[in-house]
Amino acid sequence: MRLALASLAALSLLSLAACDRAAPTNPSAQTQTATKIAWREGDVDDAFAEAKESGKLVLLYWGAVWCPPCNRLKARLFRDPQFIARTESFVPVYLDGDSKGAQAWGERFAIRGYPTLIVLAPDGSEITRLSTGDPAQVRAVLESVQKSRRPVKALVEQALTKPKGLKAEDWNVLAEYSWDEDEGRLAPADQLAPLLRRLSEAAPTPVLQRRFLLLSLGQLPEGAVLPADQRARAHDALTAVLASPVESRANREALTYGSDGLVALAAADAKDRVQLSALAVQAADRLYTDQSLAISDRLDATSVDISLFRATAGEAAPAPPALLNKVRDRAAWADGAAKTVFERQSVISDAADLLTDAGDKAGAERLLKAELPKSKTPYYYMPDLAKLAEARGAKVEAIDWYRKGYETAEGPATRAQWGILYVQGLLRLAPHDRAAIEAAAGKVIDELAGQPEGYHQRTRQRFDKLDKSLTDWSRANGGAQVLATLRKRIAVTCGAQTDPEARKACDGWLRAA
Numbered sequence: 001m002r003l004a005l006a007s008l009a010a011l012s013l014l015s016l017a018a019c020d021r022a023a024p025t026n027p028s029a030q031t032q033t034a035t036k037i038a039w040r041e042g043d044v045d046d047a048f049a050e051a052k053e054s055g056k057l058v059l060l061y062w063g064a065v066w067c068p069p070c071n072r073l074k075a076r077l078f079r080d081p082q083f084i085a086r087t088e089s090f091v092p093v094y095l096d097g098d099s100k101g102a103q104a105w106g107e108r109f110a111i112r113g114y115p116t117l118i119v120l121a122p123d124g125s126e127i128t129r130l131s132t133g134d135p136a137q138v139r140a141v142l143e144s145v146q147k148s149r150r151p152v153k154a155l156v157e158q159a160l161t162k163p164k165g166l167k168a169e170d171w172n173v174l175a176e177y178s179w180d181e182d183e184g185r186l187a188p189a190d191q192l193a194p195l196l197r198r199l200s201e202a203a204p205t206p207v208l209q210r211r212f213l214l215l216s217l218g219q220l221p222e223g224a225v226l227p228a229d230q231r232a233r234a235h236d237a238l239t240a241v242l243a244s245p246v247e248s249r250a251n252r253e254a255l256t257y258g259s260d261g262l263v264a265l266a267a268a269d270a271k272d273r274v275q276l277s278a279l280a281v282q283a284a285d286r287l288y289t290d291q292s293l294a295i296s297d298r299l300d301a302t303s304v305d306i307s308l309f310r311a312t313a314g315e316a317a318p319a320p321p322a323l324l325n326k327v328r329d330r331a332a333w334a335d336g337a338a339k340t341v342f343e344r345q346s347v348i349s350d351a352a353d354l355l356t357d358a359g360d361k362a363g364a365e366r367l368l369k370a371e372l373p374k375s376k377t378p379y380y381y382m383p384d385l386a387k388l389a390e391a392r393g394a395k396v397e398a399i400d401w402y403r404k405g406y407e408t409a410e411g412p413a414t415r416a417q418w419g420i421l422y423v424q425g426l427l428r429l430a431p432h433d434r435a436a437i438e439a440a441a442g443k444v445i446d447e448l449a450g451q452p453e454g455y456h457q458r459t460r461q462r463f464d465k466l467d468k469s470l471t472d473w474s475r476a477n478g479g480a481q482v483l484a485t486l487r488k489r490i491a492v493t494c495g496a497q498t499d500p501e502a503r504k505a506c507d508g509w510l511r512a513a
Contacts, residue, residue: 037078037087039094044105047093051122057146058120059090062106064097064414066377067114068346072296073133075342080135086142090119097458098411104499106457112181113458119145126185128152131178131253133294141176144169152177156186156195163202171203175211179219193219207247210237214254217265226265234266235276242279245286252287252297255280259304260311277308288330296346299334299354302327306357319358327358335367341376348375352384361388379408383421395429402426406440412451413459419444420462427473438482441470442489449493455502467509483510 040047044060051058063070077083095102097114109118109126119127119142127145132138148170155170179192187195196216203209217234226234241247241255248255254262259280267273284304287293305323319327331351338344348371355364365388372378382405389398402425409418423440430436448454448463455463474483487510494506 034084034088035081037084037092039092041094042096042099042102044093044095044101047091048120048122048124051091051120054091055122056089056091057127057149058122059087059092059142060095060109060118060120061092061115062095062097062102062109062111062118063115065411066345066380066414068296068349069133070115071342071345072294073115075340075346076294077133077135077138080139083135083139086139089146090142096411098413101453103413103451103456103459104453104502107460110183110185111457112183116178116181121149121151126151128173128176129178129181130176131180132176137172137176140169141173144173148173153186156199159199159202163204166204168204171208174199175208179215189219193217206240207250210241210247211251213237214241214251214262217262218254218258220261220265222261224265231266231268234262235268235272238262238266238276239279242276242283245283248283248286249290249293252293252301255283256287256297256300256303257307259284260307263308264311273312277312280304280308294346295334295337295343296350299330299347300350302330302354303357306354310357324358324360327354328360328363331355331363331367344371344374345377345380349381349384352381356388361391364388377410379405379410379418382408383418386421386425390425390429399425399429412447412454416444416447416451416454416459417462419447420466423466424469427469431473431477434477434479434482437473437479438485441466441482441486445486445490445493448490449496452496452498453502455494455497455506456499460502460505463506463509467512470510471512486510 039061040050047058047060050056061073063073095105097103097106109116109120111118117130117138119129121127127149128141128151130138130141132141148167150170152173155166155174158166159171159174179196182189182192186192193216196212196219200209200212200216203212213234214237241251259277263273263276263280267276281304284301287301288298290298305326306319309319309323310317331354334347334351338347348367352364352367355361355367365385368381368385368388371381375381382401386398386401386405389395389401399422402422406415406418406422409415419440423437423444426433426437426440444466448459451459470479470483470486473479490506490509494503494509497503497506
């Protein structure tokens with residue numbers, strides 16, 4: 001089970017009040033503030049040099065033009081006047097995943113995916129990374145880290161040994177840390193749940209205790225069963241959060257993406273599960289009607305209905321008419337409500353996913369196809385169209401969508417990623433077409449040849465997956481000669497990589513086949 005760390009817009013009245021006090025209150029002063037963030041685009045070294053001179057912290061944003069949650073940030077957080085004003089106290093640097101050297105920086109900072117916000121000290125050490133896109137809460141966290149400059153690791157250590165010494169803003173930073181993206185920085189993956197449970201026990205307020213408890217439950221493996229005492233505590237915490245509009249909103253991502261798992265862990269029996277599920281749907285309906293939330297946040301709350309239905313009825317069960325109509329109505333609402341480029345990029349793919357999950361795949365296809373001429377990055381939707389075509393058995397059409405997505409994709413890292421999707425589509429849908437597979441894979445290798453600093457982070461991860469896909473395909477389809485040709489072709493590309501570690505990793509591609 002995966003629970004994303006939720007925004008905490010109302011974690012405590014204290015933190016919000018502090019944040020509001022920090023914002024300009026004089027209307028004339030407000031109009032004099034900057035109207036956009038002064039990002040240092042791509043030049044991380046320059047940002048750290050400036051930070052050392054000024055003593056400011058670095059606020060690093062890692063994103064991509066096509067990424068839906070990145071566009072949610074652009075639509076709301078990055079346009080918020082008070083957030084813009086807050087960034088003036090930092091050195092803000094923006095790394096687009098397709099910019100020169102971006103993938104290497106992403107690997108250095110152990111960034112898992114788009115988007116990521118990290119606060120760093122002038123020496124490059126990490127203070128914290130944020131998971132929230134809620135403007136008020138991000139401002140509060142940034143204000144907190146500016147004051148203390150204490151790394152989240154130090155805050156965790158004190159919370160577990162001398163919790164009374166932590167201030168409210170310290171707990172705020174801990175609650176907003178991107179726990180799902182920890183990647184072993186604070187604890188091994190299998191120790192995150194116990195760590196968060198200990199933080200729940202040490203937290204100074206019931207709101208925080210419930211917050212950390214839900215986060216700990218989200219780190220448990222699928223199918224986990226709690227002892228009776230822990231289940232009772234989980235039940236009480238979940239019931240309280242679901243009953244409170246403030247706490248439901250604060251933990252909305254945990255509820256949106258993990259209600260089925262939370263209910264399964266907390267329910268005492270089948271009857272209790274039905275009651276908790278009903279409360280979760282009611283909480284999700286409140287989120288949908290909350291006009292202070294982003295369109296995408298409101299729309300995504302519908303995931304609760306679908307996931308709870310699937311948890312009991314199974315993946316293949318047809319959605320009841322009431323649920324299907326609910327999803328269709330909300331997808332249509334989001335389509336009509338999203339007006340700006342950023343808003344549309346942040347909601348259309350989510351709306352299509354909801355339609356697909358509810359069983360209306362034809363509706364999802366219509367929505368995505370209608371968006372192609374409207375979008376500045378239409379290639380983003382083409383792999384989804386390919387999957388939908390593939391699901392209904394239209395292999396030629398699916399391959400064509402994968403090909404079009406690759407051919408029209410922009411940016412070196414993005415083109416490599418979309419190219420690999422195309423090759424993997426060929427491996428599944430046309431496994432006997434060795435010539436097409438060799439040509440497509442060779443072209444993707446050529447894409448990498450133009451990136452001497454490119455074999456890092458997302459690109460390396462995707463080439464690793466392609467390695468496995470090609471190896472499995474070769475064993476089943478007699479593709480040894482194709483792999484031999486591709487090995488020779490990538491040898492030249494790997495030799496051009498400027499980073500020795502990247503060159504070594506690249507050299508290992510397909511060597512185990």
